[in-house]
Amino acid sequence: MPITPANGGSAETAETAASSGSAEPIMLELVDEDGTTIGTAEKLSAHLAPGKLHRAFSVFLFDDEGRLLLQRRALGKYHSPGVWSNTCCGHPYPGEPPFVAAARRTAEELGTAPALLREAGTVRYNHPDPASGLVEQEYNHLFAGLVRATPRPDPEEIGEIAFVTPDELAKLRDEGPFSAWFMTVLDAARPTVRELTGTAAGW
Template identity: 35%
Template structure:
């Protein structure tokens, strides 16, 4: 059951009520609404830790995005899922706080579509991460103003979900 759990997403309705599970790739092929989370880690200078997705990822390889993101497993809270994936992708742990949730839909050139009920989780960390090279190609700290300017100049360098979150929910994703 553990393997099934890792490769499946939780399908939900527009109020985040679970409807069952589906294999992750199939859910992205069929644009099915499913539960997800996006983690935003800040340092004491209020800079956001960005990651550049590994060049071998099945969608959006090499694009810059928030610190990490993924899908909850069955019976896993949003915070538990965020902490698990933060450690798997970026190699560290820290406390996370759930802020807002929203629905977005972003099609990709390869025919897959992210259609997610996404929870924004925020935390703080001061050190360098130890990224998993299977997940992360590179990382950096950037101020929100610098990110906004760079997205405006180079939108093709960022993931669609990050641009959506940044544009529509910038005030909710900052650390408190």
């Protein structure tokens, strides 16, 4: 399970900059329980307890050996810093299709676009983050795909990456913290993940 640290001096992304107040605020799309858009809210305000239900996405990318690409969130992130999580996650801009947002954000964070990306359903959850007190009230669109190019992670977003088998993932989860939403989104995406990677991969 090689773990690759992010490096380089890329500029802070628009999403992170906006979160810290140095640019225009990022707006999220608020939704009802059926996923229908009902309005917008500024990103941080949507995550303040008890949270506002909003649209999000989560991406799971695998290499040709069926290993999952994980990222460890950069220590400078305002929400869930320094924890392991799925390949990429985030929020579409208001009116932006979730598929487009998932592909865009994956390329921004990892420096490479997915070789293949397919829809893997949706999941709705409510996960408080004990460390920050922020709340993930999300209607999450799931995507699974393949990555073939070497990732070049943005160090402002990602501290390190690792390609893991299911057994290596279990060991890593025993050793360190993961995002509060990780297992919820992985479990929901598993049917598509298994179609994509084949049963021999063990997902």
